[in-house]
Amino acid sequence: MNPPTIKDVAKAADVSVATVSRVLHNLAGYSDQTKQKVLKAVEELGYQPNAIARGLINKRTQTIGVLFPDVSSSFSSDLLHGIEDVANDRGFSVIVCNTAEDGKRTMKYLQVLREKQVDGIVFTSEFLKEEYYLALKEMRVPVVLVNTQSHKHMIPYVKVDDRQAAYQATEYLIQNGHREIAMISDTPVDRIAGIPRIEGYKQALADNGIEYNEARVAYGDFGLESGRKAIEKLLAEAPPFTALFAASDEMAIGAMGVALERGIRIPDDISIIGYDDLSISRMIYPPLTTIHQPLTAMGRLASEKLIALIEDSSEVSSTIVNHQLVERKTVRPRP
Structure with missing residues (x-):
C-alpha cells in the first residue's frame, strides 16, 4: 500500500489541498475547527510529510x-x-x-x-x-x-570517575616499577576533567610513597599538538622520568611523535599510558596502553x-x- 498523500488528507478532512498545506505550515486563513479536522486526518492516516506536521500533532520538533x-x-x-x-x-x-x-x-x-x-x-x-x-x-x-x-x-x-581512572593509570605505572612519573594534562583550572585527573595522579603517588614534583607536570588542551608541546617542555625542563601519564590519547600520541623524532624509544626509554581509548590508539605503533572510556x-x-x-x-x-x-x-x- 502506498503511503498517504496530502490529497488523501484533504479528502478525509473535506478541505482543499491548499488548506491542508496552510495548516501544516501554521499559516493563517482557516478556522480552529478546520485545523482540528486536518490534524485528525493527518493522525488517522499516518501522514508524515516532515517534522512540521509531526510537531503540530505531538507538540515536538523531533x-x-x-x-x-x-x-x-x-x-x-x-x-x-x-x-x-x-x-x-x-x-x-x-x-x-x-x-x-x-x-x-x-x-x-x-x-x-x-x-x-x-x-x-x-x-x-x-x-x-x-x-x-x-x-x-x-x-x-x-x-x-x-x-x-x-x-x-x-x-x-x-x-566516568575521572579521579579514580587517573589514579588507576598512575598506579599501573607504579606497579610496573616506575617511580619517576611525569604527567601531561589539560589546563590546571579545568574543573571537569583536568583537575580530577591531576588529583588522581597525585593521590596514586602519595599512596605509594612517591613525592609529587610539580616540575614533572605540563599542561595543554587535551589535543595532539598540545601533547607535543607539553612533552617538549618536560624533556627540556623536568627532572628525568621513566614514565608518562597523558590525560588524553591525543596528547599521548602527540608525545609519542616527539619521542620518535628524538630517537626516544617507547616503551624501552619511556613508558606512556593514555586516557580515552580512541580508535586511533589501537592503530599507532606501538599500540597505546590507555584508560578506556566507553x-x-x-x-x-x-x-x-x-x-x-x-x-x-x-x-x-x-x-x-x-x-x-x-x-x-x-x-x-x-x-
Whole structure:
C-alpha cells in the first residue's frame, strides 16, 4: 500500500489541498475547527510529510541539540556516534553545535537551538557556567550532561570517575616499577576533567610513597599538538622520568611523535599510558596502553535519558559508567 498523500488528507478532512498545506505550515486563513479536522486526518492516516506536521500533532520538533567544544576530535566523534544511533532509532534528528575552545560560542548556539525549538539538549565536555544554566532554564527543555556534571544544579549526567581512572593509570605505572612519573594534562583550572585527573595522579603517588614534583607536570588542551608541546617542555625542563601519564590519547600520541623524532624509544626509554581509548590508539605503533572510556555507549545512554525526559517528562538518574585499563604495548616493566 502506498503511503498517504496530502490529497488523501484533504479528502478525509473535506478541505482543499491548499488548506491542508496552510495548516501544516501554521499559516493563517482557516478556522480552529478546520485545523482540528486536518490534524485528525493527518493522525488517522499516518501522514508524515516532515517534522512540521509531526510537531503540530505531538507538540515536538523531533530534534535534539548537541553541543561540543570541538566537533572535529575523535572523542566527540565517538560520543556523537552513540547519540545519533539512539536518536535516529527513536525518530529524532540531531543538530550539532561546535562551541569552540573555552565555550566561546556556547551562548550563541544556545540561542540558535532555542530558535530551532529543539526538544532537548545534550551538553558535553564543558563546565556548566551559570549563564548557560539560566539560558537552558529559559528554554524549558530537558538537558543531559555528558563528560561533565554540575555540583550546583540537579541535572542528570553520564561520565566516568575521572579521579579514580587517573589514579588507576598512575598506579599501573607504579606497579610496573616506575617511580619517576611525569604527567601531561589539560589546563590546571579545568574543573571537569583536568583537575580530577591531576588529583588522581597525585593521590596514586602519595599512596605509594612517591613525592609529587610539580616540575614533572605540563599542561595543554587535551589535543595532539598540545601533547607535543607539553612533552617538549618536560624533556627540556623536568627532572628525568621513566614514565608518562597523558590525560588524553591525543596528547599521548602527540608525545609519542616527539619521542620518535628524538630517537626516544617507547616503551624501552619511556613508558606512556593514555586516557580515552580512541580508535586511533589501537592503530599507532606501538599500540597505546590507555584508560578506556566507553564513549559510544556514553552517547547512547545520554540520548536514551534525554528522550525519556522528552517523551515522559519523568526524572532520570545520573550514571557513572565504568572505565577500564587496556594493556597494549607502550608500558614496559622496570626492575
